[in-house]
Amino acid sequence: MKNRGATILAIIGAALLILPLVVHDTFVLRVLTEGVMWIGLAIAFDVIAGYTGYLNFGHGAFFGIGAYTIGILMMQANLPFWAALPAGGVAAAIVALIAGIPTLRLKGAYFAIATWALSRAIQQLALNVEFTGGPDGMRLEAFLNPQFFYYLMLITVGGTFAILWYLLERAPFGLKLKAIREDEEGAKALGLNPTKLKMQSFILSALPTGILGGIYAYWITFIDPSSTLGDLVSDQAVVMVVFGGMGTLFGPALGAILIFAFKTIFWAYLSDFQLLYLIILGALIAISVIFIPNGLWGTMVKRKAGAARPQQNAEPVSEPAALSAVAAPEEGN
Amino acid sequence: MMELLPQALTDGILLGGIYITIAIAFSLTYGVMHVIDFAVGEWIMFGAFTGYYLNKWTGLDPFLFLPVIFVLYFGVGYVIQPVIHRVLSGTKGNPFLMGLVFTFGLAIMFRGLALTAFGFYSNSIPSAFSEGSFNLEPLGLTVTIPTVRLVGLAYALAITLILHYLLKKTNFGLGVRALAQHKDAAGLMGVNSKRTGSYVYGIYVGISAMTGVLLGCILSIGAQMGNEYTIFAFFVVVLAGMGYLAGVPWAALLLGLVQSIFMIYFNPSHTLLAVFAILYIILLISPRGLFGKGV
Numbered sequence: 001m002k003n004r005g006a007t008i009l010a011i012i013g014a015a016l017l018i019l020p021l022v023v024h025d026t027f028v029l030r031v032l033t034e035g036v037m038w039i040g041l042a043i044a045f046d047v048i049a050g051y052t053g054y055l056n057f058g059h060g061a062f063f064g065i066g067a068y069t070i071g072i073l074m075m076q077a078n079l080p081f082w083a084a085l086p087a088g089g090v091a092a093a094i095v096a097l098i099a100g101i102p103t104l105r106l107k108g109a110y111f112a113i114a115t116w117a118l119s120r121a122i123q124q125l126a127l128n129v130e131f132t133g134g135p136d137g138m139r140l141e142a143f144l145n146p147q148f149f150y151y152l153m154l155i156t157v158g159g160t161f162a163i164l165w166y167l168l169e170r171a172p173f174g175l176k177l178k179a180i181r182e183d184e185e186g187a188k189a190l191g192l193n194p195t196k197l198k199m200q201s202f203i204l205s206a207l208p209t210g211i212l213g214g215i216y217a218y219w220i221t222f223i224d225p226s227s228t229l230g231d232l233v234s235d236q237a238v239v240m241v242v243f244g245g246m247g248t249l250f251g252p253a254l255g256a257i258l259i260f261a262f263k264t265i266f267w268a269y270l271s272d273f274q275l276l277y278l279i280i281l282g283a284l285i286a287i288s289v290i291f292i293p294n295g296l297w298g299t300m301v302k303r304k305a306g307a308a309r310p311q312q313n314a315e316p317v318s319e320p321a322a323l324s325a326v327a328a329p330e331e332g333n
Numbered sequence: 334m335m336e337l338l339p340q341a342l343t344d345g346i347l348l349g350g351i352y353i354t355i356a357i358a359f360s361l362t363y364g365v366m367h368v369i370d371f372a373v374g375e376w377i378m379f380g381a382f383t384g385y386y387l388n389k390w391t392g393l394d395p396f397l398f399l400p401v402i403f404v405l406y407f408g409v410g411y412v413i414q415p416v417i418h419r420v421l422s423g424t425k426g427n428p429f430l431m432g433l434v435f436t437f438g439l440a441i442m443f444r445g446l447a448l449t450a451f452g453f454y455s456n457s458i459p460s461a462f463s464e465g466s467f468n469l470e471p472l473g474l475t476v477t478i479p480t481v482r483l484v485g486l487a488y489a490l491a492i493t494l495i496l497h498y499l500l501k502k503t504n505f506g507l508g509v510r511a512l513a514q515h516k517d518a519a520g521l522m523g524v525n526s527k528r529t530g531s532y533v534y535g536i537y538v539g540i541s542a543m544t545g546v547l548l549g550c551i552l553s554i555g556a557q558m559g560n561e562y563t564i565f566a567f568f569v570v571v572l573a574g575m576g577y578l579a580g581v582p583w584a585a586l587l588l589g590l591v592q593s594i595f596m597i598y599f600n601p602s603h604t605l606l607a608v609f610a611i612l613y614i615i616l617l618i619s620p621r622g623l624f625g626k627g628v
Contacts, residue, residue: 055433057371102616109369109575112433113567114616116371120564121609128602181427231560235441242434275449282442289420289435 016154020147029146031264033153033219038260040157040212041233042240042252043164047205049238050246051168052198053181054104055112058119060233062092062206065122066213067228071138072131074218081143085214092210093203095122104198116234123229137224140217149219156215160208165249167204177201178247232278236263239281243288245295254297259284339474341597342590347478348551349589350486353493354544355562356569356581358537361496364513364576365533366414368421368432373541373566374559375443380406380542381549381558382451385458394461395546396484402546403539410538413439414531440563447556455555463550485547492540493582500578509533513576561605568608572615574622584623 016036020029045059066088073084095118103114126132168174179187180194187194217223236259244255266277292299359373383402384395421432457463465480500506508529511519520526548554548562569588573580591611595604621627 049430053427053430055430055437057437099613102613102620106616106620108429109363109433110571110616110620112437113369113571114612117564117567117609117612120560121606124602124605128600128606238434238437242438246430275445278445279442279449280445282438282440282445285438286435286442289431289438290416293420293423293431 013158020150026146029150033146033150035257035260035264036150036153036157037212037216038236038240038256039253040153040160041209041237042244042256043161043249044205044208044212045237046241046246046249046252047164047168047177048198048202049241050248050252051174051177051181052201054108054198054202055115055238056202056205057112057116057238058122058234059115059205059209059237060229060231060235061115061119061122062096062209063213063216063233064126064223064225064229065092065095066210067217067223068126068132068138068213069210070214070217071140071223074140075138076131081218085211085218088214088217089207089211092206092213096202096206097199100199100202104202105195119229119231119234123225126225126229132225135225137222137227140221140223142221143218149215152215153212153219156208156211161249161253164204168249173197173200181247235278235281239285239288241295242285243292243295245297245299245301248295248297248301251295251297255295258296336474337597339476341593343476343478344482344596345590345593346586347482347486347589348593349586350489351544351547351551352565352569352585352588353582354489355541355566356573356585357493357496357578358540359566360570360573360576360578360581361500361509362533362537363570364578365509366417366421366432366530367429367516368417368436369567370537371433371436371563372440372443372559374561374563375440375447376406376410376538376541377545377548377562378447378554378556378559379443380545381458381554382447382545382556383542384546384549385456385554388458388460395458395550396460396462399488399543399546403543405539406542407535407539409535411531411535413538414534415527417534418527418530440559444556444559447559451556453556455553455558456549457553458546458549460550479551481550485551488547489544492543496536505529505532564605564608568612571612571627572623574624574627577622577624577626580622580624580626 016032019032023029041059041063045056049055069088069091070081070084073079073087074081077084079087099115099118103111127135132138168177176187176192176197179190179192180197184194213228217228220227240255240259241252242255243259244253245251263277266280267274270276288295294302355373355377359370362368362370380402383405384398387393387398387401388395417432417435420435421428423431460481462481462484463479466477467480469476469478498506500509508519508524511522511524512526512529516526545554548558565588569581569584572584572587588608591607592604595601595607599607615623619625
């Protein structure tokens with residue numbers, strides 16, 4: 001079965017690689033590029049949210065920081081794109097480090113609030129300082145080559161996926177993160193250092209997000225506080241991961257594809273009702289939480305496992321999570 | 334510049350007094366349900382708009398509507414809470430994470446609904462008190478006190494006293510405190526966590542909506558006001574120490590002071606940055622709040 005999965009992945013990868021040779025429509029290529037980007041943003045978000053169990057409601061801040069770093073370095077320091085691109089990721093990682101120091105020592109609720117407040121504060125900062133262009137945004141020099149950006153995005157997201165797959169699903173690092181998610185005190189008792197691991201996972205989540213933001217800025221050539229730092233980026237990341245399935249890599253990818261396809265169709269046909277999109281996003285989060293708490297992917301995998309072993313109920317797996325949630329309020333820091 | 338300082342401090346205390354009510358209700362909900370409600374600002378916004386439209390349609394003073402709005406939103410909260418309870422007591426996935434995500438989703442949905450229904454305009458609610466003000470002259474300094482802010486503060490104090498009475502003197506309050514201390518043990522002692530949770534959530538939503546009307550009379554209302562107040566509510570609760578009620582009034586007053594000082598001395602649009610900077614420093618130095626008594 002593992003071989004079949006690998007084969008399917010290889011086929012999808014090959015199809016994505018040769019696609020631009022077949023499809024010459026710029027609009028289609030543009031939609032695909034953005035779709036690939038959202039897969040990257042969703043899986044990066046899931047590193048801290050799904051695997052580590054710390055919700056970052058301000059994921060969009062890293063995207064915007066990456067975009068602005070590239071914009072400022074290219075337009076004001078006259079650096080070439082390739083020199084500026086890593087800086088976008090590094091800037092996002094540094095902000096994650098600074099924001100993580102006080103918040104990651106604490107319980108998840110503090111982290112969720114603090115990251116969300118941070119993203120709002122950074123947006124306000126971008127609106128109010130000179131070098132970002134304030135509310136008018138920033139224009140980058142245009143490099144109009146849709147194929148270039150498609151491949152760049154594909155390689156970045158593919159590389160991110162592969163690295164995260166290795167770290168989270170193959171190396172012990174992923175298991176350590178899951179241990180923290182299920183029972184932080186227990187993980188500590190086993191000799192893990194939760195604060196350090198959470199920090200690593202937060203940086204691992206921020207770094208690719210910043211790089212993707214940088215590519216986005218150079219691709220779209222225009223960035224402003226509402227498009228890159230607004231709450232829509234964070235909100236969409238949350239909905240993609242929750243709907244697709246937290247704590248997996250394929251779940252967020254699936255969620256990203258479905259939600260992005262929906263968004264594209266919605267904005268193409270119902271562009272007058274953009275606020276309705278916000279309502280649907282919110283409703284979708286709430287409905288997924290109630291009806292498919294494991295997300296689409298998690299539900300599918302579980303159903304398959306359940307069909308293979310009808311006698312064994314999968315319930316006990318989630319027991320530690322329920323226990324730790326009950327015990328959480330009494331834990332001191 | 335210095336002659337403005339007494340005015341800034343007065344404004345800040347009057348405004349901070351109003352934040353006390355939201356923050357206490359918010360903190361209480363956290364204590365009982367152990368979930369951070371990301372929709373707190375949206376409840377405030379909905380309350381403000383309900384007051385605005387009731388005033389428009391009936392022409393009566395918004396202060397008269399406060400009880401009506403409380404009852405209305407108490408009902409809304411009472412109906413919604415079981416859903417949150419279900420999410421929190423689920424066995425699939427991580428219920429705590431799911432609870433956070435759920436209220437986050439609600440907040441997005443509510444914001445979308447409000448923007449659709451009310452647009453991007455900002456308004457203020459007219460009240461009989463909004464025009465009046467009087468001057469105090471302590472120590473030769475003139476301080477103007479707008480009547481509406483004073484009435485708002487009186488309301489906030491009344492609510493705080495009622496909540497205090499409810500919590501400390503009634504059986505219901507005993508149950509709430511027991512639940513906050515230990516959910517399972519409280520359940521064994523016969524506290525119905527489901528129903529008590531619904532009441533507490535209803536009270537919190539009702540108070541937030543009522544306070545929204547006051548804030549609409551004093552400052553302004555708009556469909557996007559929710560974001561700001563959600564951050565303010567968090568600020569107060571984190572500063573006080575999560576779940577530590579006695580610290581809430583001081584943190585709320587501090588927030589009011591920060592806000593009014595920024596309005597008078599600096600750029601008001603930097604308020605959020607200042608609030609965040611303070612939040613960050615507090616979390617860094619004393620993560621359990623100013624008094625070190627949070628959970």
